[in-house]
Amino acid sequence: MAMSDEDAAIQLDLYLEQILGGAPTLGGAPTLGGAPTLGGAPTLGGAPTLGGVPTLGGARLVDPIADAGREALEDDRLAEAVRRVSVGASRYHPSFRFEERLATRLRDTANGLELPTDRPGVMVPFPPGGVARARSRHRGGVIVGGAIASGLSIASIAGAAALVVWRRARWERLV
Amino acid sequence: MFARPLPLDADRLAVEAARRDPLRFETLYRKYVAQVYSFALYETRAHHAAEDITEQVFLQALRGVPTFDDRGADEGSTFRVWLFQICRNVLANERRRERRHPGAPLDLAMDVPGTDDPARTVAERDEAARAWQVIDTLPDDRRRALVLRFVEEMSAREIGEVMGRSEGAVRVLIHRALRSVADGLGGERS
Numbered sequence: 631m632a633m634s635d636e637d638a639a640i641q642l643d644l645y646l647e648q649i650l651g652g653a654p655t656l657g658g659a660p661t662l663g664g665a666p667t668l669g670g671a672p673t674l675g676g677a678p679t680l681g682g683v684p685t686l687g688g689a690r691l692v693d694p695i696a697d698a699g700r701e702a703l704e705d706d707r708l709a710e711a712v713r714r715v716s717v718g719a720s721r722y723h724p725s726f727r728f729e730e731r732l733a734t735r736l737r738d739t740a741n742g743l744e745l746p747t748d749r750p751g752v753m754v755p756f757p758p759g760g761v762a763r764a765r766s767r768h769r770g771g772v773i774v775g776g777a778i779a780s781g782l783s784i785a786s787i788a789g790a791a792a793l794v795v796w797r798r799a800r801w802e803r804l805v
Numbered sequence: 806m807f808a809r810p811l812p813l814d815a816d817r818l819a820v821e822a823a824r825r826d827p828l829r830f831e832t833l834y835r836k837y838v839a840q841v842y843s844f845a846l847y848e849t850r851a852h853h854a855a856e857d858i859t860e861q862v863f864l865q866a867l868r869g870v871p872t873f874d875d876r877g878a879d880e881g882s883t884f885r886v887w888l889f890q891i892c893r894n895v896l897a898n899e900r901r902r903e904r905r906h907p908g909a910p911l912d913l914a915m916d917v918p919g920t921d922d923p924a925r926t927v928a929e930r931d932e933a934a935r936a937w938q939v940i941d942t943l944p945d946d947r948r949r950a951l952v953l954r955f956v957e958e959m960s961a962r963e964i965g966e967v968m969g970r971s972e973g974a975v976r977v978l979i980h981r982a983l984r985s986v987a988d989g990l991g992g993e994r995s
Contacts, residue, residue: 635977635980636973636976636977638980639973639976639977639979639980640976642976642979642980642983643961643976643979643980646954646955646979647960650954650955650958705987707987707988707990708983708984708987710987710990711936711983711984711986711987711990712983714932714933714935714936714986714990715933715936715937715940715951715955715983715986716955717929717932717933718930718932718933718934718936718937719955719956720956721839721840721843721956721957722839722842722843722846722847722855723839723842723843724838724839724842724855724856724859728856728859729838732834732838732859732860732863733831733834733835735860735864736830736831736834736863736864736867737828737831739827739864739867739868740827740828740830740831740867741827741828743827743867743868
C-alpha cells in the first residue's frame with residue numbers, strides 16, 4: 631500500500647534525525663552492538679515507537695528507526711539527494727575579528743542596561759550530562775571567515791623571524 | 806523500564822543568568838554566533854550583509870532577554886528558536902528596506918570537510934555542490950527549511966516555530982524540497 635505524503639514525510643524526518651544525530655550508516659544494516667538512537671535517546675530497552683505508534687514485531691524490534699528510514703527511502707534518488715545535501719551542509723563561522731568586535735559591542739551595551747531588581751529567584755534544573763552535552767551536535771564542516779587572513783599574517787611573521795635569524799647567523803660567521 | 810527524563814531547555818541556566826546580569830549574555834552569544842551568522846549568510850549570500858544581520862540579531866536579543874518568554878522545550882532550546890525568529894524578522898526588514906540585488910550564488914559546498922582520499926573528496930564536493938545548486942533554485946520556504954534542517958540541525962518542531970508553520974507542514978515541506986532536489990539531480994548517481 632502506498633504511503634500518504636504525510637506518512638512519507640514523517641518517516642523521512644525520522645531518517646534525517648537518525649543521520650543528523652550521528653548514525654554511522656545511511657540506510658545501513660541495523661546495529662545490534664551499539665544502541666541506535668533518535669536524537670540521543672536510546673531506542674532499545676524502552677518501547678520503540680514510530681511516530682508515536684509502537685512498532686514491536688519482526689525485524690523492527692531490533693531497530694525500528696533504521697527500518698523507518700529504509701522504508702522512507704525506497705526511492706534511491708531521494709536517498710542520494712539526502713546524502714549529497716547532508717555532505718554539503720557546511721556551517722559558516724564569522725571571522726574572529728568580527729566575533730570579538732561584536733562581543734565588545736555587546737559588553738558595552740550590557741554595561742549600559744539596567745539590572746532587573748524585582749525578579750524573584752528561580753530554581754533551574756542542571757542539564758543531565760553537563761553543559762558540554764547540551765552544546766550543538768553539528769557534524770558538518772565549519773568555515774571560518776578570517777582563517778585565510780590570519781594564516782597569511784602568521785606566515786609573514788614567521789617569515790620575517792626566519793630572515794632575522796638567518797642574517798644574524800650569517801653575520802656571526804663573517805665576523 | 807527507564808523513566809522518561811523531565812523536559813529541559815538546554816539554555817535555561819544561561820538565559821536566567823543573562824536576565825540577572827546582561828554581561829552573562831556573552832555565553833549565549835558565543836554559543837550561537839556561528840549559527841546565526843551561517844543562517845544569515847545562506848539567506849543573504851554576502852559576508853558583510855550576514856555580519857550586519859548577526860549584529861542586529863544579538864543586540865536585539867540582548868535588549869529583549871529580560872522579556873523573553875522562556876517556556877521550556879521538550880527538546881533543544883526555546884532561546885535558539887527565539888533567536889532565529891529575531892533573525893527571520895531582521896532579514897525580512899532588511900529586504901523591505903532595500904530591494905536586494907540578486908548576487909552571484911554562494912558556492913555553499915566549496916568547503917566540504919576532507920577525507921583521507923583526495924579523489925573521493927573532490928568527487929563528494931562536486932556532488933554536494935551540484936545538490937546545493939539545485940537547492941538555490943528552490944522557492945524560499947523550501948530552501949530555508951533545508952538550511953535550518955541540515956545546516957542548523959533544527960528539528961521539524963523548531964523549524965515550525967521559526968517559520969510560523971506547524972510541525973507537520975514543515976515535514977511535508979522538507980520532503981517536497983528533497984524530492985525537488987532529487988528531481989533536479991535527475992537520477993545522477995555517485
